[in-house]
Amino acid sequence: MTDTEFLEIVDSTVLSDNWGTLTRHKIRYRRRDGTWQDQIREVYDRGHGAACLLFDPETECVLLTRQFRLPAFFSGKEPFVIEAPAGLLEGAQPEERMRAELIEETGFQVSRLEHVFDVLMSPGSVTEYLAFFTGTYHLKDKVAEGGGEPGEGEDIEVMHVPLKEALAMIRSGEIADAKTIILLQELALRQAGV
Numbered sequence: 001m002t003d004t005e006f007l008e009i010v011d012s013t014v015l016s017d018n019w020g021t022l023t024r025h026k027i028r029y030r031r032r033d034g035t036w037q038d039q040i041r042e043v044y045d046r047g048h049g050a051a052c053l054l055f056d057p058e059t060e061c062v063l064l065t066r067q068f069r070l071p072a073f074f075s076g077k078e079p080f081v082i083e084a085p086a087g088l089l090e091g092a093q094p095e096e097r098m099r100a101e102l103i104e105e106t107g108f109q110v111s112r113l114e115h116v117f118d119v120l121m122s123p124g125s126v127t128e129y130l131a132f133f134t135g136t137y138h139l140k141d142k143v144a145e146g147g148g149e150p151g152e153g154e155d156i157e158v159m160h161v162p163l164k165e166a167l168a169m170i171r172s173g174e175i176a177d178a179k180t181i182i183l184l185q186e187l188a189l190r191q192a193g194v
């Protein structure tokens with residue numbers, strides 16, 4: 001990582017390098033008033049990802065998943081998390097990875113995905129951004145069982161939820177995952193012509 005006119009990386013120490021990499025950086029940051037300040041920041045890097053919300057115009061349902069998430073368990077919130085299908089890129093192109101992930105997790109194959117935006121999920125501590133996609137699905141497009149890779153510990157329930165109901169589930173707290181909320185609201189905005 002190179003220094004800039006507002007940042008000097010003084011020292012970087014890898015604290016953990018296993019699934020992801022956790023690094024403690026000592027930095028000098030130039031504040032907006034021009035003075036330099038020493039800071040320490042821990043940064044977690046486990047790559048980037050892709051997420052996608054599919055809508056079925058016939059049933060007016062969205063395709064969601066539900067799975068146990070250990071970090072959610074430790075957060076004290078509901079550990080079985082309802083989410084839009086998503087996966088880590090592992091070096092692949094976002095759209096290509098998203099198509100493969102959709103089949104693995106839900107069993108559905110899509111012809112067209114539209115990239116909407118990239119979102120930093122937790123920019124204070126995690127390097128990851130997610131490429132967000134929307135698309136259309138039909139019940140006849142099911143080509144596999146879905147459910148994820150049991151060998152990797154995945155145990156994914158597939159849900160077809162009416163869009164209106166999914167939006168109400170955000171307000172009730174049943175849907176509490178950020179990427180899922182953003183994608184549902186994006187779809188609702190589009191349907192409202194905004």
Ligand SMILES: Nc1nc2c(ncn2[C@@H]2O[C@H](COP(=O)(O)OP(=O)(O)O[C@H]3O[C@H](CO)[C@@H](O)[C@H](O)[C@@H]3O)[C@@H](O)[C@H]2O)c(=O)[nH]1
Binds near residue numbers: 049087089153154177
């Ligand atoms: N061995 C090991 N495996 C892990 C670890 N963490 C995750 N895995 C496994 O790695 C795979 C990751 O699955 P993906 O479908 O590629 O990613 P994801 O976990 O769904 O990630 C998406 O959702 C997350 C939660 O919202 C997002 O944080 C992430 O950005 C992405 O959108 C799963 O099989 C999971 O069990 C770990 O620490 N160790």
Ligand SMILES: [Mg+2]
Binds near residue numbers: 085086087088105
């Ligand atoms: Mg996933």
